[in-house]
Amino acid sequence: xxxxxxxxxxxxxxxxxxxxxxxxxxxxxxxxxxxxxxxxxxxxxxxxxxxxxxxxxxxxxxxxxxxxxxxxxxxxxxxxxxxxxxxxxxxxxxxxxxxxxxxxxxxxxxxxxxxxxxxxxxxxxxxxxxxxxxxxxxxxxxxxxxxxxxxxxxxxxxxxxxxxxxxxxxxxxxxxxxxxxxxxxxxxxxxxxxxxxxxxxxxxxxxxxxxxxxxxxxxxxxxxxxxxxxxxxxxxxxxxxxxxxxxxxxxxxxxxxxxxxxxxxxxxxxxxxxxxxxxxxxxxxxxxxxxxxxxxxxxxxxxxxxxxxxxxxxxxxxxxxxxxxxxxxxxxxxxxxxxxxxxxxxxxxxxxxxxxxxxxxxxxxxxxxxxxxxxxxxxxxxxxxxxxxxxxxxxxxxxxxxxxxxxxxxxxxxxxxxxxxxxxxxxxxxxxxxxxxxxxxxxxxxxxxxxxxxxxxxxxxxxxxxxxxxxxxxxxxxxxxxxxxxxxxxxxxxxxxxx
Numbered sequence: 001x002x003x004x005x006x007x008x009x010x011x012x013x014x015x016x017x018x019x020x021x022x023x024x025x026x027x028x029x030x031x032x033x034x035x036x037x038x039x040x041x042x043x044x045x046x047x048x049x050x051x052x053x054x055x056x057x058x059x060x061x062x063x064x065x066x067x068x069x070x071x072x073x074x075x076x077x078x079x080x081x082x083x084x085x086x087x088x089x090x091x092x093x094x095x096x097x098x099x100x101x102x103x104x105x106x107x108x109x110x111x112x113x114x115x116x117x118x119x120x121x122x123x124x125x126x127x128x129x130x131x132x133x134x135x136x137x138x139x140x141x142x143x144x145x146x147x148x149x150x151x152x153x154x155x156x157x158x159x160x161x162x163x164x165x166x167x168x169x170x171x172x173x174x175x176x177x178x179x180x181x182x183x184x185x186x187x188x189x190x191x192x193x194x195x196x197x198x199x200x201x202x203x204x205x206x207x208x209x210x211x212x213x214x215x216x217x218x219x220x221x222x223x224x225x226x227x228x229x230x231x232x233x234x235x236x237x238x239x240x241x242x243x244x245x246x247x248x249x250x251x252x253x254x255x256x257x258x259x260x261x262x263x264x265x266x267x268x269x270x271x272x273x274x275x276x277x278x279x280x281x282x283x284x285x286x287x288x289x290x291x292x293x294x295x296x297x298x299x300x301x302x303x304x305x306x307x308x309x310x311x312x313x314x315x316x317x318x319x320x321x322x323x324x325x326x327x328x329x330x331x332x333x334x335x336x337x338x339x340x341x342x343x344x345x346x347x348x349x350x351x352x353x354x355x356x357x358x359x360x361x362x363x364x365x366x367x368x369x370x371x372x373x374x375x376x377x378x379x380x381x382x383x384x385x386x387x388x389x390x391x392x393x394x395x396x397x398x399x400x401x402x403x404x405x406x407x408x409x410x411x412x413x414x415x416x417x418x419x420x421x422x423x424x425x426x427x428x429x430x431x432x433x434x435x436x437x438x439x440x441x442x443x444x445x446x447x448x449x450x451x452x453x454x455x456x457x458x459x460x461x462x463x464x465x466x467x468x469x470x471x472x473x474x475x476x477x478x479x480x481x482x483x484x485x486x487x488x489x490x491x492x493x494x495x496x497x498x499x
Contacts, residue, residue: 069084070082070084070386070387070391076228078104079396080398081386081391081395081398082397083398084400085403086404088387089399089401089403089404091387092386092397093399093444097441097442098381098442099380099384100378100379101378101443102125102126103123103124103125103377104377107227108226108230109123110230111243111247112243112250112302113250113295113299115295117289117296118295118296119296119299120133120296120300121300121303121446122303132290132291133291136276136277137273137304140277143276144273151453152349152457154187155187155458156346156347156457156461158196159346159458159461160346161196162458162462163461165182165183166179166462167465169496171496172495173471173474174495175493175494176317176494177313177317180313180316180458182197183313183458184308184458185197185208185305187450188305188308188309191272191450192274193274207305210246210248211305211306211310214246214249215306216484217242217243217244217245217246219484219485222242223243226238226242249302249306250298257274257301260278266279266282274301277292277297277300280292281297307447308450311372311486312454312455314486314489315365315366315371316459317488318481319362319365319455321477321479321489322417322479324470324477324492325417325476325479329417329419330468333361333460333463334464336355336357337460337463337464341464343464343499346461347456347457347460347464349456349457355460356428357423359429359456360423361419362455362456362459363435364418364419365455366435366437367411367435367437368416368479369489370437371481371486371488373400373401373487374398374400375439377397377398378399379397380397404436410434411434417479438451464499465498466499467497467499469495469497470495471495477490478490
């Protein structure tokens, strides 16, 4: 397993994203001159990359001032440009969104069923199929309750189940991560399959285990080799040996979809996203250009589970960690909950307008945790210029979101947990332009509204019912993250004492 310490007190660390690209020799270049002009960066930078590439990964702290807001790497035969800072990221993703909305081809995922008309939605190439699937996903999420009371009720009911599971710990020390994963997974299951799993159901346990193991496989050395030389996947049996968890995860998704097909009544309105997709498959029958097919259904569902679950539950784990590390902040949140919601009724999204401090805390958790520091890869579909630097067509773009979320010129205390970043002098919530944990532009996270709902409702429900603390006799946990696919808190335990 590849991991690296993620220290909030250090400059932006780009190693995790570089590790993701793979452990092969990278040569650093700086894009400095007019159109087409390139020159090598100072030898120390290039040497650091060469040393990193040939050894086990380690933090590579990148000062944007030293490396520049736009610099390039050469990953084998693939040109890669890293964008640092709000101006460069915003120019590329927002102002040039149509030209940077593509994803690089990822032949390494063919073993999961990816193909020309089956790419899911998150990693899909920019084009008609992606537009079709994004439009479908957003429309279906709205139809099944996003922005309405129905989905909000699903989340608050799941939050009640989560609180009951926390209460079962009877104030004893425990790690909250497993329960948070199960709660968030059930929200996705409600949307995709119209059901929830009991927390001891073997299927949800297996689903979570395979999700975790599948993410670790993304950082397997052999995986990096086959990504660089995808023809190796033609070797019989190699994919099954390199990606056993990912293949087992997809097999489980297939089983869950098959269950829905067996119980589906086509004469009735769709019960959930899977039914709605199957209706589209029926409508598109005979159209070879449509992305509505059985192969793509499994990939869309897998996208929703893998992306929608892990990011939200990891952010909630950070939220609870930061509450036990900052009890004064926890008390202020609880005071606001008591004043606005009380101890009896469930939290509602409408409460946010009256809870500026709590909303600021949730935003600051996302900014400080910075769980997806380099976002997902983009690719240019035409020659463009960013900050005056020429970026050719077909260049892979890494957007250093961490350089925006931790920008010392924007945030008063960028490397500290400081909810006041989102409050004005009168204590009112203030939106910040540099707050982009969901990325920006055409490929911004389509699940952002759902994630915001889950974060607020789960967080307020937990703090409404419990006070959280560091277990007696245990050392104060670290607020330094660990990078394994996402930046997660280092393993910790807490005590949840009923209020």
